[in-house]
Amino acid sequence: MDLDAIDFRDIDPGQRTLMGPGPSDVPARVLQAMCAPCIGHLDPAFLSIMDETQQLLRFVFQTDNAVTIPVSGTGSAGMETCFVNLVEPGDEVVVCVNGVFGARMCDIVQRLGANLIRVDAEWGRTVDPEAVRQAAKARQPKLLAVVHAETSTGVCQPLEDLRDIAKESGALFLVDMVTSLGGMEAGLDRMGIDAAYSGTQKCISCPPGLSPVSFSPAAMKILRERKTPVTSWYLDMTMVGSYWGAERKYHHTAPINMIYALREALRIIAEEGLKPRFSRHLVNHRALVAGLEAMGLSMLVAEGERLPMLNAVRIPEGADDLKVRKALLNNFGLEIGGGLGALAGKVWRVGLMGHASRRRNVFLFLSALETVLRGQGLKVKTGALEAAATVYASETASDSA
Amino acid sequence: MDLDAIDFRDIDPGQRTLMGPGPSDVPARVLQAMCAPCIGHLDPAFLSIMDETQQLLRFVFQTDNAVTIPVSGTGSAGMETCFVNLVEPGDEVVVCVNGVFGARMCDIVQRLGANLIRVDAEWGRTVDPEAVRQAAKARQPKLLAVVHAETSTGVCQPLEDLRDIAKESGALFLVDMVTSLGGMEAGLDRMGIDAAYSGTQKCISCPPGLSPVSFSPAAMKILRERKTPVTSWYLDMTMVGSYWGAERKYHHTAPINMIYALREALRIIAEEGLKPRFSRHLVNHRALVAGLEAMGLSMLVAEGERLPMLNAVRIPEGADDLKVRKALLNNFGLEIGGGLGALAGKVWRVGLMGHASRRRNVFLFLSALETVLRGQGLKVKTGALEAAATVYASETASDSA
Numbered sequence: 001m002d003l004d005a006i007d008f009r010d011i012d013p014g015q016r017t018l019m020g021p022g023p024s025d026v027p028a029r030v031l032q033a034m035c036a037p038c039i040g041h042l043d044p045a046f047l048s049i050m051d052e053t054q055q056l057l058r059f060v061f062q063t064d065n066a067v068t069i070p071v072s073g074t075g076s077a078g079m080e081t082c083f084v085n086l087v088e089p090g091d092e093v094v095v096c097v098n099g100v101f102g103a104r105m106c107d108i109v110q111r112l113g114a115n116l117i118r119v120d121a122e123w124g125r126t127v128d129p130e131a132v133r134q135a136a137k138a139r140q141p142k143l144l145a146v147v148h149a150e151t152s153t154g155v156c157q158p159l160e161d162l163r164d165i166a167k168e169s170g171a172l173f174l175v176d177m178v179t180s181l182g183g184m185e186a187g188l189d190r191m192g193i194d195a196a197y198s199g200t201q202k203c204i205s206c207p208p209g210l211s212p213v214s215f216s217p218a219a220m221k222i223l224r225e226r227k228t229p230v231t232s233w234y235l236d237m238t239m240v241g242s243y244w245g246a247e248r249k250y251h252h253t254a255p256i257n258m259i260y261a262l263r264e265a266l267r268i269i270a271e272e273g274l275k276p277r278f279s280r281h282l283v284n285h286r287a288l289v290a291g292l293e294a295m296g297l298s299m300l301v302a303e304g305e306r307l308p309m310l311n312a313v314r315i316p317e318g319a320d321d322l323k324v325r326k327a328l329l330n331n332f333g334l335e336i337g338g339g340l341g342a343l344a345g346k347v348w349r350v351g352l353m354g355h356a357s358r359r360r361n362v363f364l365f366l367s368a369l370e371t372v373l374r375g376q377g378l379k380v381k382t383g384a385l386e387a388a389a390t391v392y393a394s395e396t397a398s399d400s401a
Numbered sequence: 402m403d404l405d406a407i408d409f410r411d412i413d414p415g416q417r418t419l420m421g422p423g424p425s426d427v428p429a430r431v432l433q434a435m436c437a438p439c440i441g442h443l444d445p446a447f448l449s450i451m452d453e454t455q456q457l458l459r460f461v462f463q464t465d466n467a468v469t470i471p472v473s474g475t476g477s478a479g480m481e482t483c484f485v486n487l488v489e490p491g492d493e494v495v496v497c498v499n500g501v502f503g504a505r506m507c508d509i510v511q512r513l514g515a516n517l518i519r520v521d522a523e524w525g526r527t528v529d530p531e532a533v534r535q536a537a538k539a540r541q542p543k544l545l546a547v548v549h550a551e552t553s554t555g556v557c558q559p560l561e562d563l564r565d566i567a568k569e570s571g572a573l574f575l576v577d578m579v580t581s582l583g584g585m586e587a588g589l590d591r592m593g594i595d596a597a598y599s600g601t602q603k604c605i606s607c608p609p610g611l612s613p614v615s616f617s618p619a620a621m622k623i624l625r626e627r628k629t630p631v632t633s634w635y636l637d638m639t640m641v642g643s644y645w646g647a648e649r650k651y652h653h654t655a656p657i658n659m660i661y662a663l664r665e666a667l668r669i670i671a672e673e674g675l676k677p678r679f680s681r682h683l684v685n686h687r688a689l690v691a692g693l694e695a696m697g698l699s700m701l702v703a704e705g706e707r708l709p710m711l712n713a714v715r716i717p718e719g720a721d722d723l724k725v726r727k728a729l730l731n732n733f734g735l736e737i738g739g740g741l742g743a744l745a746g747k748v749w750r751v752g753l754m755g756h757a758s759r760r761r762n763v764f765l766f767l768s769a770l771e772t773v774l775r776g777q778g779l780k781v782k783t784g785a786l787e788a789a790a791t792v793y794a795s796e797t798a799s800d801s802a
Contacts, residue, residue: 013440014438014440016441018441023441033411037415038414039736049414052409072610073473080634201654208439209473209659231513232485234478252477255475256608257432258656258659267409
């Protein structure tokens, strides 16, 4: 290959406002922490940074689980970590599916040779606990898995009933918290969650590259009592845990600078506090929805089942999905997401995640969308900004933006 | 947990000179590129950055392989990627073992339910091709795997004979290039290597977190013709390849900022040129060895079988392994590695990798080690610095430091 022919310029990715399904905007403090000097993965100074990162992760997950660590991969690696460690060939596994990420769980379960018990719900709706109870009945599931915040649809899945069904069935309760962690209430210990994974690039507002996971003592017991080895060497939590735990036994070289970034992102969350952060996500979500509905647009998900950080809005008749998103990106530097799978071309996914969940982004998006839609000849009702402003005026919770 | 009790200060990992087995020192340009604003993984600006990164990876791997990408995990994830994609249960796989990383390959092969044909050699020696030929004889191995640069011992494995044996046996030739890539000659296409993986934190001098891998058309054919699904969803190269290839199909969220860093690190390599870079590694290695031998120390590996970027030196009688490394770290900010496995307590591993392979580091290390050993009461011969200087004086290759 001829390298001379290529103009390799300085990196310049531009500056976006990230209001898609993730990554979300990364605070300058996190980027700065990330480019601190790289040191060794067994350096005492780094081991302290690991300890602090774990303490902060336990705070955000709201757990005392000893095994609470960032897996060296993105959110999907966290998903795989949970299944590959807790499932053996032939095990029965109940998976709730109401979007792309539930379906991804099924794919992973089948690759592991487990016996999949799949419970489907309409995309854009929550999963019905009664259907799950029926599916688990007379079976002996080892695991009951569900997505808390389905990023493909914007649905928030209530966890209490499913947790109860898991306990009744003697199954571990596994929850995908990729999009919910740091943006809404979901304390692991209080909720009785046995295993959870997340991503750094959603409500944690750290660049993508790590997946925080947490295993309860019950989950670790199941792992230790496996009859077959964990299929993945890289994700084997008995070994990864030895490096992050008291033993400090070398397993693989940790992604040093990414862990600096995660520690700083978690520190920012600790400074804000979980409750104020969750309130902030909620008020910005309400203002966004009020604005969109005032414009005459409608949400995919029914009120009461919506996530605060990921808003799926139906693409209005006459609007060109790609053209609208392109205009938002090119003229406003604003990224939103398209629909996935069955929802492609039908919805836009508007994220208000972590650092990006702020009043100025709500107003930027509403005014940009209104302008773009009008520019493409659509009739758009007036009053979006006023409707959003009304929400902020009526909320006691303050937006720290 | 009580967060108030913890003093979460600003990140301050200190500033080390990284002369261990990796990570190596990261140039300021790479750290700066890494903290460019995070943008979306499907943003056209990011897709261009991906394309350029792939072109640069092909340059460094010296290959035209279309499937040449950075896996979203560290070097060990690259190892797992190669095996999990190319091996199915029951397949015969020949693995050469003369150190920790060959042994790690065996562990992975066995987890996948493949039929392991293991060829051992003494740690610190190269693997004998004749032993490999005998082992492969009358078998039908699908894969012949070897570590090019065994980081645990400092041995450089010649590849030509093993490549020939792989071809004779109809096996794919898989090479671990974690420590060799970017530091010594190993062109994939010219050498007939079918699959290779590396890490970013060795001779590429980028922080750890990504694993460059490359699959030849023959390897991709084997992958496409699998009878069973790839056990790992996260590392399935048919899907990862779709995101990095022309399709741009979303698989998982790429580690955006790490890819900025890798692109910059590769750009630095392209600017220096492969040949001058390899020469630089060689001359610094020779100077280091000359200095160590002048001090009366001896190398683990015989001359002619040594790696230029990783030097295993025998711990002299009377020296306290841990005390010496602690003194180097605390008094000189200098990290070297201890021995792994059977070599723990017997050798130090001194890296001269990528950005860290430079004259000033050779002199810093020799003078620091001499001082520390004398401080601990050991008799050390004089003349180390002179011996190293003589090597530089006699070499025509110039150290760019």
